[in-house]
Amino acid sequence: MHDTYKKFMEKTILVTGGAGYIGSHTVLELLQHNYRVVVIDKSCRYQINNPRAVYFQCDIAHSQALKAICARYPIDAVIHCAAYIQVGESITNPAGYYDNNVVKTAQFLETMRTLSIARMVFSSSAAVYGYPQTLPITEQHPCAPVNPYGQTKRIVEQMLHDYHGAYGLEYIALRYFNAAGGYPEYQLGERHQPETHLIPLVLQAALENRPCTIFGSNYPTPDGTCVRDYVHVRDIARAHRLALEYFDQPTGLKAEIFNLGTARGFSVLEIIQAVEALLQKKLSLHYAPARTGDPAYLIADATHAARRLGWQPMHSDIMTIVSSALQILVTQYQHNFDIVYQLQR
Ligand code: UFG
Numbered sequence: 001m002h003d004t005y006k007k008f009m010e011k012t013i014l015v016t017g018g019a020g021y022i023g024s025h026t027v028l029e030l031l032q033h034n035y036r037v038v039v040i041d042k043s044c045r046y047q048i049n050n051p052r053a054v055y056f057q058c059d060i061a062h063s064q065a066l067k068a069i070c071a072r073y074p075i076d077a078v079i080h081c082a083a084y085i086q087v088g089e090s091i092t093n094p095a096g097y098y099d100n101n102v103v104k105t106a107q108f109l110e111t112m113r114t115l116s117i118a119r120m121v122f123s124s125s126a127a128v129y130g131y132p133q134t135l136p137i138t139e140q141h142p143c144a145p146v147n148p149y150g151q152t153k154r155i156v157e158q159m160l161h162d163y164h165g166a167y168g169l170e171y172i173a174l175r176y177f178n179a180a181g182g183y184p185e186y187q188l189g190e191r192h193q194p195e196t197h198l199i200p201l202v203l204q205a206a207l208e209n210r211p212c213t214i215f216g217s218n219y220p221t222p223d224g225t226c227v228r229d230y231v232h233v234r235d236i237a238r239a240h241r242l243a244l245e246y247f248d249q250p251t252g253l254k255a256e257i258f259n260l261g262t263a264r265g266f267s268v269l270e271i272i273q274a275v276e277a278l279l280q281k282k283l284s285l286h287y288a289p290a291r292t293g294d295p296a297y298l299i300a301d302a303t304h305a306a307r308r309l310g311w312q313p314m315h316s317d318i319m320t321i322v323s324s325a326l327q328i329l330v331t332q333y334q335h336n337f338d339i340v341y342q343l344q345r
Contacts, residue, residue: 012036013244014075014117016060016108017082019045022123022179024188025237026079027053033241038073040066041082046188061104063111070115077119077247078112079240080105083152086196087127087293090149101152102159109163120160121243124173124257126229126298128154136229136301139175139257146293157257164255172243172254177229177261177300179236181321182328189328190233198268199230199325202275205283207333212283214268216290221297225268229261229299232315232324236260242309258309261300262316274322 013030017023018039024046027037031050039047040058047055054073058065060082083101084090090097112120127150128143145151156173163169180199182189190200205212217224239260247254266274276283305311315321 011076012073013077014038015079016040021190023081025233026240029237029241060108066111075117079121081123087147087149090147094148097148097152102155105156119170119247121240122173124175125153126175126177131295135297136263136299138301139304170254173257174239175259176236177231179233180230181232181324184327202272203326203329206275206279211286212272213286213288215288217287219296223267223269226294227265227267227297229265230321231261232321234315235313239311242311246309258305259300259302261302262313265299266318274318278322
C-alpha cells in the first residue's frame, strides 16, 4: 500500500458529541472511510457497533479523563459537535448555554493545547448571522446573532480564530443551515428530546392524526410562512470528512469557515405539502404566533464549500430528506408499539 495512503487510512479522530444527531452520522461517515474514531459524549444515544470506534461517556471539560483517553488513543484531529442546540431554551437559560457551549469549549481547547492536538472541525450554525441583510447568505455576511445559542457559536468561532493566531491551531468551522433527515439503514436520525424541529414534528403530527403547528403566517415570503434551507444530515456528515481531508492539502495552515446549505429554500407550508405528498394524506393545520427571533428567510450560499472542499449536497432534495426522516420515525413507532404490545401480553 502506498505510504501516503496508508497514513491517511490510519488517522484517529476524536468526535465530541459523537453519540448525538449530527455527531453519529459523522462518526458513521468516518468509519465508512476507514478512519478510527474515539467518541466522547455525555450520553450514549446513538452508538455504532464497529471495532474502529470506541465510546466514552465523558464531559468535554473533564480534562483528566480526556488526557487518559488520548494517551491510549493518540488523536490526529478533533470534530467538536458537543453542544446544547435549542434556540428557545438558550433564551430562557443563557447561563446554561454559555457554560456548556463556551466555557466548557474553552476548557476543552486548553486540554487540546496541552495534548498538542492542533486541528479542529467545529459545528457552527447559520444562527451566527441573525436576521439576513442579503440572500443567499455568504460567509462574509455580518454576524449578529439574535439569541444566546447563536452567540455561543459565534464566540467559539472567535476563540478558534484567536487560537489560530496565537498558537497555530488549524480550524474549520462549518455553519450548518437546517440539518434534517436520517440514515434508516443504520437506524440513525433525528430524535431530540424534546423535539422542536419542523420536519420531525410535522411527521409526528401526521402519524398521530394531529394538526401541524405553523409558527407565524405573516412573514414577507410568498405564502407567509418562514423559508429555510434544509440540508441532509448525511451531506453535513460528509462535509466533516472533506474538512479533515482539506487540512492535509499543502496550502498552509487552515483557518476557514464554510456554509453548508443547498441555496434552495422551502417554506413551512411547502414542507407540510411534501409530507402530504409522501403520505398521500391531507394534514390539518394549526396557526400559532411567530416564534421570537425566527428570520423570514435563511438560505445559504455554499459555493465556498464547493470550491475549497469539493462539497456538494447529494441527498438534500426535499423528498429524500422527508422520506428518510419518515422511515426513522416509523421504525421508532414500531419499536414503541412492540414494547407496549409485549407489556400488554
Ligand atoms: N416551525 C413551525 N412549526 C413547528 C416547528 C417549526 O412552523 O412545529 C417553523 C419555525 O418557526 C421555523 C421553521 O419551521 O420557521 C424551521 O424551524 P426549526 O425549529 O426546524 O429550525 P430553525 O430554523 O428554527 O433552527 C435551525 C436549527 C438551529 C439553527 C437554525 C439556523 O435548529 O440550531 O436552524 O440555521 F440555529
